[in-house]
Amino acid sequence: xxxxxxxxxxxxxxxxxxxxxxxxxxxxxxxxxxxxxxxxxxxxxxxxxxxxxxxxxxxxxxxxxxxxxxxxxxxxxxxxxxxxxxxxxxxxxxxxxxxxxxxx
Amino acid sequence: xxxxxxxxxxxxxxxxxxxxxxxxxxxxxxxxxxxxxxxxxxxxxxxxxxxxxxxxxxxxxxxxxxxxxxxxxxxxxxxxxxxxxxxxxxxxxxxxxxxxxxxxxxxxxxxxxxxxxxxxxxxxxxxxxxxxxxxxxxxxxxxxxxxxxxxxxxxxxxxxxxxxxxxxxxxxxxxxxxxxxxxxxxxxxxxxxxxxxxxxxxxxxxxxxxxxxxxxxxxxxxxxxxxxxxxxxxxxxxxxxxxxxxxxxxxxxxxxxxxxxxxxxxxxxxxxxxxxxxxxxxxxxxxxxxxxxxxxxxxxxxxxxxxxxxxxxxxxxxxxxxxxxxxxxxxxxxxxxxxxxxxxxxxxxxxxxxxxxxxxxxxxxxxxxxxxxxxxxxxxxxxxxxxxxxxxxxxxxxxxxxxxxxxxxxxxxxxxxxxxxxxxxxxxxxxxxxxxxxxxxxxxxxxxxxxxxxxxxxxxxxxxxxxxxxxxxxxxxxxxxxxxxxxxxxxx
Numbered sequence: 001x002x003x004x005x006x007x008x009x010x011x012x013x014x015x016x017x018x019x020x021x022x023x024x025x026x027x028x029x030x031x032x033x034x035x036x037x038x039x040x041x042x043x044x045x046x047x048x049x050x051x052x053x054x055x056x057x058x059x060x061x062x063x064x065x066x067x068x069x070x071x072x073x074x075x076x077x078x079x080x081x082x083x084x085x086x087x088x089x090x091x092x093x094x095x096x097x098x099x100x101x102x103x104x
Numbered sequence: 105x106x107x108x109x110x111x112x113x114x115x116x117x118x119x120x121x122x123x124x125x126x127x128x129x130x131x132x133x134x135x136x137x138x139x140x141x142x143x144x145x146x147x148x149x150x151x152x153x154x155x156x157x158x159x160x161x162x163x164x165x166x167x168x169x170x171x172x173x174x175x176x177x178x179x180x181x182x183x184x185x186x187x188x189x190x191x192x193x194x195x196x197x198x199x200x201x202x203x204x205x206x207x208x209x210x211x212x213x214x215x216x217x218x219x220x221x222x223x224x225x226x227x228x229x230x231x232x233x234x235x236x237x238x239x240x241x242x243x244x245x246x247x248x249x250x251x252x253x254x255x256x257x258x259x260x261x262x263x264x265x266x267x268x269x270x271x272x273x274x275x276x277x278x279x280x281x282x283x284x285x286x287x288x289x290x291x292x293x294x295x296x297x298x299x300x301x302x303x304x305x306x307x308x309x310x311x312x313x314x315x316x317x318x319x320x321x322x323x324x325x326x327x328x329x330x331x332x333x334x335x336x337x338x339x340x341x342x343x344x345x346x347x348x349x350x351x352x353x354x355x356x357x358x359x360x361x362x363x364x365x366x367x368x369x370x371x372x373x374x375x376x377x378x379x380x381x382x383x384x385x386x387x388x389x390x391x392x393x394x395x396x397x398x399x400x401x402x403x404x405x406x407x408x409x410x411x412x413x414x415x416x417x418x419x420x421x422x423x424x425x426x427x428x429x430x431x432x433x434x435x436x437x438x439x440x441x442x443x444x445x446x447x448x449x450x451x452x453x454x455x456x457x458x459x460x461x462x463x464x465x466x467x468x469x470x471x472x473x474x475x476x477x478x479x480x481x482x483x484x485x486x487x488x489x490x491x492x493x494x495x496x497x498x499x500x501x502x503x504x505x506x507x508x509x510x511x512x513x514x515x516x517x518x519x520x521x522x523x524x525x526x527x528x529x530x531x532x533x534x535x536x537x538x539x540x541x542x543x544x545x546x547x548x549x550x551x552x553x554x555x556x557x558x559x560x561x562x563x564x565x566x567x568x569x570x571x572x573x574x575x576x577x578x579x580x581x582x583x584x585x586x587x588x589x590x591x592x593x594x595x596x
Contacts, residue, residue, distance in 0.1 A: 017473045021423065022430075022450070023466055024458040033463075037471055039529040046412050047487050050494065057489035058496055060314045060344065061545030062301045067343035084207040088434035099432055100439070102449045 108133035109270045110593075113327040116273055117175045120167065127167070127178025130273070131160035131222050134180045138224070138271045141596050144252055146244045147266040149185045150193050151225040156180065159222040166220065176334065177220025182272040184263045185226035186233055187213050188307040192223070196309045197241035198231045200429050200436045200460025210307025211342065212276060212318050212335045219334050224272050227262030231462045232426070233283055233311045235259050236534045239525050240464040247521070248291060249594040250560055254518040257287030263321045264291040269596055274322045274331060278308060280315045281414055282513075282538025285550035288321055289513035289563030292552040292589065294580070295321045296328045299571045300545035301346040303332075304339035312421035313344075315414075315542040324590060325551060325581040329353035332573065348571060356574035357581045362396025364579070367506030369404045372537050378516045384554035384562045385512045391583060392510070400506050404498040409491050410540035415532060416475050416488035417543065423472030426465060431456025467528065496544045503569040508579050510566055512537050513550045517560035537565060547573050551580045552589035561589075 011034035018025050018033075025033065075081060082095060091098040108130045111119070119125045138151060163178035172178075188194050188206035195201045209217070217223065230240040238246040238261035246261045248254040249269040256265040260277030264287035267275050277284040279297035288295025296319040303318040310316060320331035336350045368389060373382060393399050431437035431452045438446055438455040446452055461469070475484035502509060514534055524531040541548045547570075550563040564583075568576040584590055 013474065014470060017470045017477065018466070020477075021427075021469050021473050022453040022457050023461065023469065024454055025466075029463075029466075033467055033470060036528045037467060037474075039527075040415055040471065040532070043529065044412050044416060044484060046409055047491055050406070050409055050487075050491050052487060052490040052494075055490040056493050057486060058492040058543070059489060061496065061543075062344050062346060064301075064344065064346070069340040069343075081207075087207065088204055090431065090437035090439040097433060100446050100449050100452060 109137040111273060112323045113176065113179055113274055113330050114324070116179050120178045121175065123167070127160040127163040127222060128157070130178065131156050131180045131224070134224055134272055141269050141271060144247060144596055145249055145265050145269050145271070146246050147227055147262040147269065147271055148182070148225045149195055149197065149228050149243055149262070152192060152223055155192070156222050156224050163220050163222065173218065173220035174334070176330070178222065179273050180222040180224045181216060182224050182227050182263060182266050182275040183213055184229050184260050184275070184277050186229060186278055186309045187226075187276060188309065189213055189223065189226065192226065194226065194309070195243070196232050197229045197243055198460065198462060198465065199242045200456070202436055204435050206307070208307060211304035211339045212308070215335050227260070227266050227275060229262055230259035230464070232309065232465050233259040233278055233280060234422070234464045234468055236282070236286060236531050237519070237521070237524070238262060239521065240462055242462050245521055248518045249596055250292065251518065251558075253520055254560070255290070255521055257290035257514070257518065259283040260295070260321065261287045264288050264293055264295065267291070267293045267321050267323060268594060270593070274320060274327055277319060277321045279317045279319055279542070280311050280418065281542050282535040284319050284321060285538050285548060285563070285565060286514050286535060288550040290518040290561060292561030292563070292592065293321055293323060294325055294328050294549065294551050294590065295319065296332065296549045296573070296576070297541065297547060298332065298336065298573060299346070299547045300542075301344045302336050302547070302571065302573070304337075304342040304345050306339055306341035310425040312418040313425065314421060315418060317542070325549070325577055325584050326354070326357055328549070329357055329577050346571070351574055353573060353577055356577045359578035361392065361579060361582045364392075364397040364508065365400055365506040366392050366397045366579075367400050367402035367502055367509045369402050369407070369502065369509055369511060371404055371407050372511035376515050376533070376536070377512065380556045381512055381514070381516060381562050385510070385564050388553045388564045388583060389510055391586065395582065402502045402506060402509070404502055404540070406491065406494040406498045407540040410495050410543060411532065411536055413488045413491045413495060413543055414539045415471070416484050417492065419468040419472030420476050420485055421472070422468045423476065426461070426469055429457060429460065431460070436460035464528070492543045495540055499544045499546055508566060508568055508575055510564055513563045513565045514538070517556050517558070517562055541567060546570055547576055549576050549580050551584060553583070554589055555592075
């Protein structure tokens with residue numbers, strides 16, 4: 001499995017992943033989470049005891065495949081439903097969601 | 105008649121039908137009860153006083169016109185604040201949804217409203233259903249009605265406490281790793297986690313989509329069957345719902361348990377288990393033995409790995425599901441709260457998520473992204489999915505030998521508020537007996553089975569094969585008919 005020493009001796013993995021997940025952590029949070037999650041990651045080592053060569057993965061348990069429904073419009077779009085959908089957006093202009101620029 | 109709030113669904117439905125009471129009487133009684141005990145229990149995030157009254161009046165009008173929508177027309181309920189309810193604040197107990205008012209209704213709440221049920225309010229939970237105590241809620245910690253210094257369990261702790269404290273006739277919860285069954289056990293109410301796919305997840309804020317299930321929290325097993333009759337079934341808005349015909353669950357209650365083969369999996373007993381809890385579970389098993397069931401010891405050798413499997417797969421799905429909260433379309437947003445601090449689009453993402461998510465959501469997002477990241481995917485995520493197969497097969501093999509499994513729900517009775525908040529791993533371990541059921545996708549119920557010497561409730565878990573909710577109801581109801589644990593009420 002993964003080199004255990006990297007994660008137990010170094011908090012940088014927490015900072016790296018948090019950055020990728022668009023979450024900012026203070027140094028104190030980074031240390032706290034690394035300690036707490038370190039204990040959880042140690043628990044994962046248990047899985048090394050299980051022989052899994054040639055074992056299929058399970059991603060879902062329904063056994064259903066290719067579930068389709070007919071392509072019918074049930075709620076015709078209109079100004080009312082658009083306004084309702086936009087009512088939760090922080091900033092709206094001319095029926096569209098407005099966001100700051102990507103570059104500044 | 106006073107104390108209408110104490111009624112079960114079945115009792116209330118009869119009185120509504122005969123005209124002995126009105127929905128307004130019943131709804132007002134529940135709202136009064138909420139006003140009386142809510143300062144102590146803190147089960148609700150939102151209470152729908154006005155809309156509940158007007159829904160009750162509508163129901164009474166239908167009754168007078170002899171046009172009730174169903175037997176349940178006029179029965180008041182509460183929904184975990186994870187169900188999207190049109191026009192009613194829906195927070196997931198997180199700051200990141202502090203002002204989110206959905207413009208659509210979840211399938212399950214819609215089915216109940218279409219049956220004439222009255223929505224009393226939205227109950228507290230662990231933030232995004234992540235936790236076992238309601239302590240990760242951004243708004244409040246719900247208190248256990250049996251001991252206000254203790255947790256009600258979680259994540260559906262508000263829904264379980266609200267039923268235990270008679271603040272509603274029944275409630276809805278969600279269960280991803282025990283979030284219906286563990287609080288039901290800790291509060292002495294009935295909580296069913298149906299087969300994955302039996303009840304639509306549409307409109308319920310997702311935590312881990314391959315594990316999330318929706319189910320009732322009720323005062324009796326009969327009531328759980330009654331709610332399932334309304335909410336189960338295929339939904340074209342949720343492609344994981346099962347096409348199998350839904351039975352009349354009420355008919356399953358009267359079955360005979362003699363000759364039934366009940367498996368007791370040895371892996372669910374022993375280490376870390378409170379001796380009083382073990383005694384209570386054993387005495388429930390003895391009840392079945394005395395009543396003609398055959399008790400067989402079985403082994404599920406891979407369940408000891410299920411907690412590790414769960415804490416890899418669940419956060420991985422959380423990381424994906426919670427990526428949608430970005431401060432752009434709905435919910436907490438830096439654009440709304442402090443626009444001057446934003447320089448560009450990425451600032452919106454980062455500051456909205458950093459300020460909006462609580463610690464537990466952040467921990468799971470980080471853990472989930474880590475186990476999915478390049479270089480770790482095979483070692484963690486794929487390995488966990490393979491072991492998930494082995495856990496699922498363990499249950500399938502066990503059910504070749506026995507009809508049903510009985511286990512403890514939680515290794516201990518309700519723990520003290522604050523006892524486990526600093527140690528997530530200890531908190532995760534309180535779900536050790538409920539978590540294995542979700543990766544396997546099978547149904548399970550928690551029913552009241554006794555009390556510790558400190559008068560804290562303890563439940564038992566009855567697990568059935570895929571789609572065997574009827575067997576579960578039969579076995580659970582037999583116990584409930586012969587015991588009075590479910591009728592005992594906390595002194596609040």
